[in-house]
Amino acid sequence: MPHCAPVRVLFVCLGNICRSPLAEGVFQAAVDKQGLSDRFKIDSAGTGAWHAGQAPDRRMRKTASSHGIQLDDLRARQFTVADLGGFDHIYAMDAHNLNDMLSLDRDTAFGSRVSLFRDLDPEPGDGQVPDPYYGGTDGFEEVFRIVDRTCEALLLELAKEYTL
Ligand code: 4NP
Numbered sequence: 208m209p210h211c212a213p214v215r216v217l218f219v220c221l222g223n224i225c226r227s228p229l230a231e232g233v234f235q236a237a238v239d240k241q242g243l244s245d246r247f248k249i250d251s252a253g254t255g256a257w258h259a260g261q262a263p264d265r266r267m268r269k270t271a272s273s274h275g276i277q278l279d280d281l282r283a284r285q286f287t288v289a290d291l292g293g294f295d296h297i298y299a300m301d302a303h304n305l306n307d308m309l310s311l312d313r314d315t316a317f318g319s320r321v322s323l324f325r326d327l328d329p330e331p332g333d334g335q336v337p338d339p340y341y342g343g344t345d346g347f348e349e350v351f352r353i354v355d356r357t358c359e360a361l362l363l364e365l366a367k368e369y370t371l
Contacts, residue, residue, distance in 0.1 A: 213248045214369055217294040218324065219304050223253030223283035226300040226336050226350055228263040230324065232276045233351075234358040241362065246371055250294070252286035254307040259283050264340070270347040274355070291317035296365070298324035301335040327364060328357040 218230035231251035238247050253259075262268070263278045271278050288311045290297065297320050299305035308321050325334045336353055339346035365371070 211246065211369075213246055214296070214365060214371075215248045215294040216250075216365070217286075217290055217297045218249075218251040218300070219254060219286050219297060219308060220251075220300040220336070221253055221255050221304060221338065222258045222264075222340065223251055223255075223285070224258045224261060224264045225267045225339055225347075226354070227251035227253065228278050228281045228283070229267055229271055229276070229350065230298070230300070230354050230358060231281065232271055232278045233354050234361065236276055237358050237362050241366075243362075243366075243371055246369070248294075251281070252284050252290060254286050254304050256285040259285050266344065266347050267339070267350075270344075270351050274351060286311075288312075291320065295320060297321045298327075298361075300324055301338070324357055324361075325353070327360045328353060329360055330356070 218227040220227040228251050231249055235249050238244055261283050263281055268278045286308060291312055299308060305321060305323055309318055312318055323334050324336060325331045336350060339350050
């Protein structure tokens with residue numbers, strides 16, 4: 208079988224400590240389970256820099272861990288303009304994140320790589336992954352359910368697109 212370049216997937220939220228690291232962890236686990244680890248490069252980033260270098264939020268780690276997903280080794284980083292060219296598919300957790308990324312795309316060269324994560328959600332609601340940061344535990348569980356089913360749909364979609 209010829210060598211194929213990995214499909215590069217980036218998940219982006221505001222702080223890179225709640226929603227996007229969860230998406231990274233859940234999608235990586237789904238890919239690993241399907242034996243497709245070497246076909247993907249998966250990462251996450253935040254449009255803001257406040258939490259750069261930090262592990263994911265303790266509440267998000269706890270919720271993920273209760274569903275068998277470990278996020279402890281991830282560290283937040285800020286999204287940069289270089290990420291627009293460095294990833295094939297960039298998924299924004301909400302419309303703010305999407306607009307912030309597109310505003311960095313001054314030559315409008317990479318806009319087609321950037322989309323809303325919940326466009327792939329079979330139950331898309333309002334299209335946003337709600338920010339759980341200032342809410343209670345229920346918010347983290349809700350984010351997990353959204354991210355889990357959307358990552359499953361995303362993997363099916365990309366497997367079809369790249370005939371994996
Ligand atoms: P995230 O959640 O974007 O899902 O990582 C947030 C984390 C931190 C902040 C906002 C949202 N914050 O304002 O510090």
